[in-house]
Amino acid sequence: MEKLSIGKMAKLNQTTIQALRLYDEMGILKPIEINEMTGYRYYDVRQSAKLDMIQYMKSTGMTLKEIKEVFDRQDLALLNEMLHQQLRDIKMQIKALMCREKAVKRMIDSYNRYLKAPEDGRITMEYIDDRKIYSRKLEVNFYEYGIEEYETILKALKKEMTEQGLGEYYYNAGTTITAGDFLRGFCVSNEIFVFVDQDCKSESFRILPVNMYACVYCDDFDKEKIYIERLRKFVEEMRLRICGDYICEVLTELPVTHAGKREMYLRLQVPVEFVKN
Template identity: 30%
Template sequence: MSKYFSIGEMSKLHKISIQTLRYYDEIGLFKPIYVDKKSNYRYYSIEQFSKLDVVKYLKYLGMPLKEIKDKLEENNEEILKLLNNKIDVVDSKIKELELIKKVLNTKKETIETGLKVDDIGKIFKKHIPRRSILSMEYEDGFSIEEKMELSRRKIANILEENVSVFYGGVGGLVSMEKVKSNQKVIYENSFVTIERDLFNKENQKSIKTIPTGDFICIKYKGSYCENYKYFKQLIDYIEYKRIQVEDYMYEIPIIDPLSTNNKDELITEIQVLVKKREIDLRCLV
């Protein structure tokens, strides 16, 4: 009986437990080629090795055992079709993981940059590529603090649903005209910069775009409650220089509450987009 392998030998050769081989036998997925009627010992042949390899491979791909059993009874074309489908699934997962890695790297780089900033309170210009943002409007019937917190929680829920993690970085949209007329910061909504392709079609309805362009910016350090003076400083500068800008101002966290428990260490950047027709006509910073 040298051409046969005992269940123990089969277990060692294929790195699979004896209990698993017995279970495969019970459900008819992978049966021994010979069973001794007296001892009830199971024996396998070399010809069965490749079949067990296929079982292990398809199980590695995440296929249920019942489906594996059905596929083993089909022809090679069906197996090829299955492999192509699994490759598509893997490619999709790789793309998703690459996007998540990009999101996390961006967060990491933002924090690293924030820790090195030496231009707090200084006004500067920079060019920023187009950004996708997940925006959430405020609900009526709440105080401004409650509206902001509720909006941030809804954003976090969508992020956790699509990206599996809430990575912070929630910013606020502010109208320059309302800041000037009310002499305080009034948020229109909350948003977070995202990778659009990570989100399902339903949630993509909440995704908007900040266009590419030159932005006049200022960074401030500390609590958001003390941000009015920096908004005013930026607005006064823009009016003094007669720079034509869009009305909306974007408040972007660099070091946010998820990165530090100390409000004094928070770093935030206020950005306002220069109108395109004025980019080359004004002497900016």
């Protein structure tokens, strides 16, 4: 039997001396001999098989404590259960990473839209694809209270989604005013919503249908009422027919605050149809 020094054993198995010392201290892999005078550790080359198994089990994400338990109990059923648990954990981590990837991509898209969006106050006509939203009806008109009430309502909506396991699917928020109130010039908030991923499936969602929209861009929540009136007058002057509720969409949230207030770039919009003579 050839005895290998701890250095040779580490080199042969592409590991470190520190790792072998740790395995010895934890009782996972002990040397066959320790020189009483020098303290040098010596290993049998045949112990490489166990070291391979340790390294393989580590590669699956098992902890050294779990590996020791498997070796101590010599229970294959235990190993099987641990590996299945690792698989479940890995799938959850993959899902979490995919959600983070989506969030990063959405943020990139959001800021790209902001950089290329029309300037504040510009009115446009835009064809907008259908969008999926999660919404709740409002019992109070936050236009009478200001941004503080909006923040409170939005937090409650997001909490509700998180409790339903839908927290990772939402992004930018929005509010609506009924078509009737918009036409009469009344700023009465009807509902608050958040946009959700198109691939998310739930009966709680509804679709904002594809349509042509009259839009105006706004860089301050406090300007919204003024811009709503500007948008309404534009619709009248262009002889357009409103065919749905008014929407205030948070196009981008900027990573800065002013006087503690959320900085947002808004796209105020209302679906319209061209009236044929």
